[in-house]
Amino acid sequence: MKEINLYNTLTKKIEPFVANEVGKVKMYTCGPTVYHFAHIGNLRSYIMEDVLEKSFRYAGYDVKRVMNITDVGHLSSDADSGEDKMLMGAKREHKSVMEIAAFYRDAFFEDCRKLNIKTPDVVEPATNCIPEFIKMIEKLIETGYAYTAGGNVYFDTEKLERYYVLSNQNEEELMVGARDDVEEDINKKNKTDFVLWFTKSKFDDQELKWESPWGTGYPGWHIECSAISIKHLGEQLDIHCGGIDNVFPHHTNEIAQSEAYLGHKWCNYWFHVLHLNDNTGKMSKSKGDFLTVSLLERKGYHPLVYRLFCLQSHYRKPLVFSYDVLDNVKATYEKLVKKIASLGESGELENERMAEYREAFAGALGNDINTSQALTVVYDVLKADLNDASKRALLNEFDAVLSLDLTKETESEEVDVRLAAYVEEMIEKRKIARKEKDFARADAIRDELLQKGIEIKDTREGTTWSLLS
Ligand code: AMP
Numbered sequence: 398m399k400e401i402n403l404y405n406t407l408t409k410k411i412e413p414f415v416a417n418e419v420g421k422v423k424m425y426t427c428g429p430t431v432y433h434f435a436h437i438g439n440l441r442s443y444i445m446e447d448v449l450e451k452s453f454r455y456a457g458y459d460v461k462r463v464m465n466i467t468d469v470g471h472l473s474s475d476a477d478s479g480e481d482k483m484l485m486g487a488k489r490e491h492k493s494v495m496e497i498a499a500f501y502r503d504a505f506f507e508d509c510r511k512l513n514i515k516t517p518d519v520v521e522p523a524t525n526c527i528p529e530f531i532k533m534i535e536k537l538i539e540t541g542y543a544y545t546a547g548g549n550v551y552f553d554t555e556k557l558e559r560y561y562v563l564s565n566q567n568e569e570e571l572m573v574g575a576r577d578d579v580e581e582d583i584n585k586k587n588k589t590d591f592v593l594w595f596t597k598s599k600f601d602d603q604e605l606k607w608e609s610p611w612g613t614g615y616p617g618w619h620i621e622c623s624a625i626s627i628k629h630l631g632e633q634l635d636i637h638c639g640g641i642d643n644v645f646p647h648h649t650n651e652i653a654q655s656e657a658y659l660g661h662k663w664c665n666y667w668f669h670v671l672h673l674n675d676n677t678g679k680m681s682k683s684k685g686d687f688l689t690v691s692l693l694e695r696k697g698y699h700p701l702v703y704r705l706f707c708l709q710s711h712y713r714k715p716l717v718f719s720y721d722v723l724d725n726v727k728a729t730y731e732k733l734v735k736k737i738a739s740l741g742e743s744g745e746l747e748n749e750r751m752a753e754y755r756e757a758f759a760g761a762l763g764n765d766i767n768t769s770q771a772l773t774v775v776y777d778v779l780k781a782d783l784n785d786a787s788k789r790a791l792l793n794e795f796d797a798v799l800s801l802d803l804t805k806e807t808e809s810e811e812v813d814v815r816l817a818a819y820v821e822e823m824i825e826k827r828k829i830a831r832k833e834k835d836f837a838r839a840d841a842i843r844d845e846l847l848q849k850g851i852e853i854k855d856t857r858e859g860t861t862w863s864l865l866s
């Protein structure tokens with residue numbers, strides 16, 4: 398197992414990662430609220446969490462990763478007020494909540510596919526786990542950590558010695574940050590108490606409701622992640638991830654209720670990704686025209702250009718999106734894949750000399766998932782005194798984590814950026830050969846392309862190319 402050092406929001410330090418069970422990582426990720434498309438800010442979090450998971454695998458761990466799908470209970474304010482986001486989506490599109498959930502869940506996984514984000518081992522919608530939520534809430538009431546008031550069930554944060562384990566901020570600041578409206582819930586004993594089960598919603602038209610010991614209703618958002626994590630990963634969690642906005646109240650509340658329920662410490666490491674902002678500030682799904690992967694595609698950017706954009710900076714730094722920067726990244730990406738595509742296949746693997754680069758790459762990941770440092774190692778390999786086969790093999794290994802399709806063989810029906818870049822470079826070389834009257838070399842280039850199923854034609858407008866069917 399290679400060493401991985403990670404910043405832990407719980408201890409506010411970079412620490413060596415030590416799993417509960419040697420060689421195994423139990424990892425939980427807060428999944429999307431599927432009432433709208435994911436914006437590229439949300440996807441920054443999922444890209445960096447994907448790199449984290451793959452870094453564990455690269456370091457030799459066996460990872461079990463679980464993610465929920467929030468399809469009920471997430472209100473427009475994270476502090477349990479406002480309207481259920483799913484219902485907002487259903488009203489907006491004149492569909493049922495379940496139709497909205499299915500549509501945007503599929504859209505989310507389609508975005509993930511385009512960005513080479515691996516699907517977690519378990520994906521669990523909240524609406525599948527109502528009995529688990531009820532069981533957990535029942536025990537919290539029995540043990541005095543929860544109370545009913547005005548028909549709802551609340552977690553009593555006063556019962557805990559330390560509620561703010563994840564954050565040291567001032568309570569007022571946190572509460573203001575967490576809510577859209579400044580409406581007080583008079584049922585709460587303490588300002589920070591949160592809803593475990595709603596029966597009294599000011600929105601009578603809440604579409605999805607279930608029977609419970611406290612009346613017909615629906616679960617609060619926070620209980621979902623605790624119950625789903627415990628259901629699939631047991632009582633000891635190694636690492637929990639999410640965007641930085643999840644620290645309070647969502648993750649703070651998850652810790653409160655999970656540890657009250659289990660009676661012991663629950664999760665050792667907390668991994669948070671800083672936000673992607675646009676030039677107006679924070680990105681939001683509720684603002685009309687927000688940035689999505691499809692929008693980037695329509696503007697001519699390959700989704701992996703956005704992945705590279707994210708990998709170029711550290712996950713613990715805020716990132717500002719701009720098309721100017723994305724244009725630079727696009728040029729970098731095209732140059733990089735072109736360079737790799739031009740590598741030959743020749744040579745025996747020089748394993749001894751490759752070790753230094755493997756170590757440097759693992760070291761970059763182990764250095765709090767330093768992806769820009771890992772990218773530097775990619776360039777070091779390209780410049781290295783190694784044969785092409787060794788370079789290809791290394792880049793292929795690194796791409797298991799970076800997932801930028803650096804060495805992917807291009808499928809004949811997919812005329813993508815890598816293939817185009819490669820063919821154009823070959824055409825350029827052939828042009829030079831012909832100019833220098835080296836017709837043997839020019840023909841050899843044409844033959845090499847033909848062998849790869851690419852036909853070139855010299856026309857009055859220049860050399861064109863097509864794939865042989
Ligand atoms: P949601 O679908 O709203 O529940 O959010 C899904 C994930 O995206 C959560 O982990 C959020 O913390 C994260 N997130 C929300 N906004 C941003 C942003 N602008 N940049 C990065 N991550 C974000």
Ligand code: ZN
Pocket residue numbers: 426427428622647
């Ligand atoms: Zn969560």
